[in-house]
Amino acid sequence: MAQETSAGGDEVITAAVLVIGDEILSGRTKDRNIGTIAEHLTAIGIVLREVRVVGDVTADIVAAVNELRARYTYVFTTGGIGPTHDDITADSIGAAFGVTVDVDARAVALMEPAYAARGIALTPARLRMARIPAGAALIVNSVSAAPGFQIGNVFVMAGVPDIMKAMLEAATDRLRTGPKVNAVAILVHRAEGEIADLFAAHQRAHPDIAMGSYPSFTDGIYRTELVLRGVDKGRLEQARAELVGLLTDGGFL
Amino acid sequence: MAQETSAGGDEVITAAVLVIGDEILSGRTKDRNIGTIAEHLTAIGIVLREVRVVGDVTADIVAAVNELRARYTYVFTTGGIGPTHDDITADSIGAAFGVTVDVDARAVALMEPAYAARGIALTPARLRMARIPAGAALIVNSVSAAPGFQIGNVFVMAGVPDIMKAMLEAATDRLRTGPKVNAVAILVHRAEGEIADLFAAHQRAHPDIAMGSYPSFTDGIYRTELVLRGVDKGRLEQARAELVGLLTDGGFL
Numbered sequence: 001m002a003q004e005t006s007a008g009g010d011e012v013i014t015a016a017v018l019v020i021g022d023e024i025l026s027g028r029t030k031d032r033n034i035g036t037i038a039e040h041l042t043a044i045g046i047v048l049r050e051v052r053v054v055g056d057v058t059a060d061i062v063a064a065v066n067e068l069r070a071r072y073t074y075v076f077t078t079g080g081i082g083p084t085h086d087d088i089t090a091d092s093i094g095a096a097f098g099v100t101v102d103v104d105a106r107a108v109a110l111m112e113p114a115y116a117a118r119g120i121a122l123t124p125a126r127l128r129m130a131r132i133p134a135g136a137a138l139i140v141n142s143v144s145a146a147p148g149f150q151i152g153n154v155f156v157m158a159g160v161p162d163i164m165k166a167m168l169e170a171a172t173d174r175l176r177t178g179p180k181v182n183a184v185a186i187l188v189h190r191a192e193g194e195i196a197d198l199f200a201a202h203q204r205a206h207p208d209i210a211m212g213s214y215p216s217f218t219d220g221i222y223r224t225e226l227v228l229r230g231v232d233k234g235r236l237e238q239a240r241a242e243l244v245g246l247l248t249d250g251g252f253l
Numbered sequence: 254m255a256q257e258t259s260a261g262g263d264e265v266i267t268a269a270v271l272v273i274g275d276e277i278l279s280g281r282t283k284d285r286n287i288g289t290i291a292e293h294l295t296a297i298g299i300v301l302r303e304v305r306v307v308g309d310v311t312a313d314i315v316a317a318v319n320e321l322r323a324r325y326t327y328v329f330t331t332g333g334i335g336p337t338h339d340d341i342t343a344d345s346i347g348a349a350f351g352v353t354v355d356v357d358a359r360a361v362a363l364m365e366p367a368y369a370a371r372g373i374a375l376t377p378a379r380l381r382m383a384r385i386p387a388g389a390a391l392i393v394n395s396v397s398a399a400p401g402f403q404i405g406n407v408f409v410m411a412g413v414p415d416i417m418k419a420m421l422e423a424a425t426d427r428l429r430t431g432p433k434v435n436a437v438a439i440l441v442h443r444a445e446g447e448i449a450d451l452f453a454a455h456q457r458a459h460p461d462i463a464m465g466s467y468p469s470f471t472d473g474i475y476r477t478e479l480v481l482r483g484v485d486k487g488r489l490e491q492a493r494a495e496l497v498g499l500l501t502d503g504g505f506l
Contacts, residue, residue: 022465025301027292028436028480029467031284034306038280048278050313053287053304056465060303083446084466085453125449144470160468183281193336196378200338212275212309213337214282215413217397227281 013046013178016068019053020079020089032161033078045177061092069154079159083125094133097151104132107147114145140170179231184240190252191222206239266299266431269321272306273332273342285414286331298430314345322407332412336378347386350404357385360400367398393423432484437493443505444475459492
């Protein structure tokens with residue numbers, strides 16, 4: 001994985017998300033994990049660079065995992081670690097890393113008391129959820145016990161949003177993080193075409209601040225949200241205050 | 254693009270979606286287009302095979318477009334075609350195809366009457382939205398006039414969900430479609446671990462029907478949705494009816 005450095009000399013920690021599941025590609029299930037992971041990574045100082053969604057196809061999962069883990073500091077996968085035949089993520093990750101996948105005693109030890117407490121038998125089907133690639137560390141699942149796992153720089157999590165969130169929280173302590181990117185927004189009640197020239201000139205004057213414009217049109221009212229993002233809070237506030245001044249002078253605020 | 258054929262001998266029409274935008278990767282904006290496009294393509298007989306999200310970075314957009322358009326029948330992009338400096342999709346698509354990108358008279362002709370009717374000037378900033386790669390066909394935008402475009406097998410659409418939907422509808426007439434994949438679902442009020450063995454055996458007995466299991470747990474109740482998908486409605490109904498019988502015999506329904 002190529003190491004990146006920010007303008008300030010800090011290492012930039014990058015990530016990709018890989019969503020695994022036919023149900024997302026068919027449109028039957030609407031993904032809710034991408035946004036959750038994106039927000040979380042941004043908040044802790046990891047830059048999400050890419051997201052992919054692939055179906056329940058071993059070759060597609062293996063290819064995506066191997067491409068993404070070579071390119072980014074971390075890869076977070078969601079989906080495909082349940083007990084049914086269509087849950088092929090653990091085996092696919094094992095194939096990607098060239099390691100065996102077997103029922104893991106540590107995973108069984110996490111599941112046994114939780115299942116016993118609920119009066120549920122650890123059937124062979126449920127033990128599929130304890131199948132972990134050799135060399136992986138477990139990710140605790142505080143919701144329903146069956147763990148996720150980390151192998152190399154790849155974090156394998158459930159697709160059910162509540163369980164994914166619990167695993168993401170549990171994995172966070174292990175992540176190296178870089179400088180946090182701060183964001184500020186200015187809402188303008190104009191179409192973005194009206195402020196585009198002013199905004200482009202402002203971006204040119206502040207190359208270290210990333211500036212984006214996000215329009216919406218509801219109830220007959222144009223709204224444009226101008227978002228400024230940067231690591232240095234002082235420079236970000238300076239760019240924000242100047243932009244408010246320019247917008248005010250232009251009669252847009 | 255490699256041509257695929259279904260078991261029934263029909264050509265399989267495949268697609269990828271490429272979502273373009275820093276705001277999705279930062280988590281600030283939650284994507285709502287992937288699910289809409291996925292549902293639409295499934296309904297008309299196009300198989301969505303992959304989704305990617307990349308940021309507002311020309312090299313990343315170019316690489317993704319060129320990889321995906323070589324691999325699938327169609328590529329649908331969303332985002333980055335507005336009037337502001339961070340809207341770099343048209344130029345990136347031009348770079349991917351190795352063609353120039355200029356203000357297009359056909360696009361201006363679509364925008365002029367709509368802007369005149371709203372009493373809005375077609376400023377240089379707004380004319381950025383009329384910049385179209387050479388050789389592209391326009392995609393009409395019935396919401397806000399500024400068009401999307403199609404070049405080769407790539408359909409370039411807006412990121413604002415209402416506008417994206419209008420463009421997707423407008424583009425649909427141009428799409429070749431394959432056999433529609435039908436889906437049926439059975440809701441079981443059990444954890445999926447309980448029916449996993451039965452379900453796996455049923456999948457083995459019906460290899461032409463794709464079967465997936467989607468669990469949820471809310472208000473203390475386990476629910477598992479078993480989804481069967483296939484082109485042939487007769488065989489799908491047969492597999493569904495048999496599964497209902499097996500679940501009933503097992504005491505799960």
